Amino acid sequence: xxxxxxxxxxxxxxxxxxxxxxxxxxxxxxxxxxxxxxxxxxxxxxxxxxxxxxxxxxxxxxxxxxxxxxxxxxxxxxxxxxxxxxxxxxxxxxxxxxxxxxxxxxxxxxxxxxxxxxxxxxxxxxxxxxxxxxxxxxxxxxxxxxxxxxxxxxxxxxxxxxxxxxxxxxxxxxxxxxxxxxxxxxxxxxxxxxxxxxxxxxxxxxxxxxxxxxxxxxxxxxxxxxxxxxxxxxxxxxxxxxxxxxxxxxxxxxxxxxxxxxxxxxxxxxxxxxxxxxxxxxxxxxxxxxxxxxxxxxxxxxxxxxxxxxxxxxxxxxxxxxxxxxxxxxxxxxxxxxxxxxxxxxxxxxxxxxxxxxxxxxxxxxxxxxxxxxxxxxxxxxxxxx
Numbered sequence: 001x002x003x004x005x006x007x008x009x010x011x012x013x014x015x016x017x018x019x020x021x022x023x024x025x026x027x028x029x030x031x032x033x034x035x036x037x038x039x040x041x042x043x044x045x046x047x048x049x050x051x052x053x054x055x056x057x058x059x060x061x062x063x064x065x066x067x068x069x070x071x072x073x074x075x076x077x078x079x080x081x082x083x084x085x086x087x088x089x090x091x092x093x094x095x096x097x098x099x100x101x102x103x104x105x106x107x108x109x110x111x112x113x114x115x116x117x118x119x120x121x122x123x124x125x126x127x128x129x130x131x132x133x134x135x136x137x138x139x140x141x142x143x144x145x146x147x148x149x150x151x152x153x154x155x156x157x158x159x160x161x162x163x164x165x166x167x168x169x170x171x172x173x174x175x176x177x178x179x180x181x182x183x184x185x186x187x188x189x190x191x192x193x194x195x196x197x198x199x200x201x202x203x204x205x206x207x208x209x210x211x212x213x214x215x216x217x218x219x220x221x222x223x224x225x226x227x228x229x230x231x232x233x234x235x236x237x238x239x240x241x242x243x244x245x246x247x248x249x250x251x252x253x254x255x256x257x258x259x260x261x262x263x264x265x266x267x268x269x270x271x272x273x274x275x276x277x278x279x280x281x282x283x284x285x286x287x288x289x290x291x292x293x294x295x296x297x298x299x300x301x302x303x304x305x306x307x308x309x310x311x312x313x314x315x316x317x318x319x320x321x322x323x324x325x326x327x328x329x330x331x332x333x334x335x336x337x338x339x340x341x342x343x344x345x346x347x348x349x350x351x352x353x354x355x356x357x358x359x360x361x362x363x364x365x366x367x368x369x370x371x372x373x374x375x376x377x378x379x380x381x382x383x384x385x386x
Contacts, residue, residue: 031283031347032297034358034365036377040277041071042078044259049079052244052253060084060103060234062256065356067381069097071259084254088116089384097380100124103234105190105254107135107163114142121146129190131155131163136178143183150183153190153234156219158212160194167215172222188232191216196239197264198308209240209247217249242270262355267309273317279349280314280358282332284342293342295332297350300361302327305354314350
């Protein structure tokens with residue numbers, strides 16, 4: 001769908017909507033609307049799967065980016081090997097929908113969560129992570145009570161100090177502390193290189209991908225020397241997973257927001273505008289003057305997340321001169337040093353700074369294919385943060 005307004009083009013696909021007349025179906029989208037180009041989603045998935053498979057790496061996508069059974073199943077149909085969930089609530093929704101190969105990439109802490117995990121294990125193949133002795137002991141007790149070991153990955157810190165153990169000796173020491181627990185089976189490592197999101201150059205991104213590869217592989221080799229099974233090396237994010245030649249040796253990548261892409265990917269050259277499959281469509285509700293206007297998408301639509309690579313709260317497709325400078329809950333304030341050239345009632349397409357958070361703000365998104373509305377995509381695991 002291309003939005004043509006005045007002399008500007010707002011490209012979000014291949015059909016056309018004109019300011020006057022045009023395709024009434026798209027014109028009737030109530031805004032703010034989250035629109036997902038399903039053709040581009042397919043292309044993004046296929047590219048991720050095929051590029052990693054060339055280097056012997058499986059793709060286990062993180063579904064927190066979309067929280068949708070429809071999209072998760074599409075990822076599996078196009079070659080993904082299982083899925084990753086952040087929380088038990090997401091995993092429960094995915095299992096209810098028939099998906100049974102899941103990594104829960106979050107420590108299971110608390111008796112209530114142990115009981116929920118127990119019920120999930122009766123219905124699906126679940127692997128999870130450990131980064132504390134307390135968590136490992138609770139999982140071991142569950143495994144013993146069920147008469148089968150729980151497969152776990154040791155959480156290795158990728159530089160953001162988010163609960164994992166530092167690579168090499170610290171991870172080995174932790175593994176040795178929990179190795180005799182009878183109800184768990186240590187099958188490998190999980191690594192998240194969150195520090196890569198702070199990079200701004202091609203060389204910086206490549207260096208962090210190499211560091212990710214070296215730290216997880218060298219830690220695995222050290223543990224193998226001490227008798228540990230390291231069959232699963234789970235790594236990758238939506239930056240490093242697009243450089244699989246630099247990750248060779250890991251067994252799977254958990255990229256998430258690549259399925260949509262967003263400003264972080266766009267503004268660093270890891271995605272083009274066309275490859276950004278999710279956009280927020282918003283209506284101009286007020287024109288303040290020739291350089292300022294107000295839209296109906298605020299923080300409850302675009303989120304308050306910022307992007308390291310550009311000021312403001314999103315990228316207006318076809319209009320890099322426009323900045324979304326401020327957000328209230330239901331209002332977005334846009335401005336440009338040029339003539340803004342918008343009128344009340346005009347629509348703009350916005351690539352969000354962080355697509356993963358946007359989906360969690362709506363019950364459904366508009367799924368379009370070949371420029372036509374194909375289906376409403378339910379965000380099945382919306383709000384499942386426990």
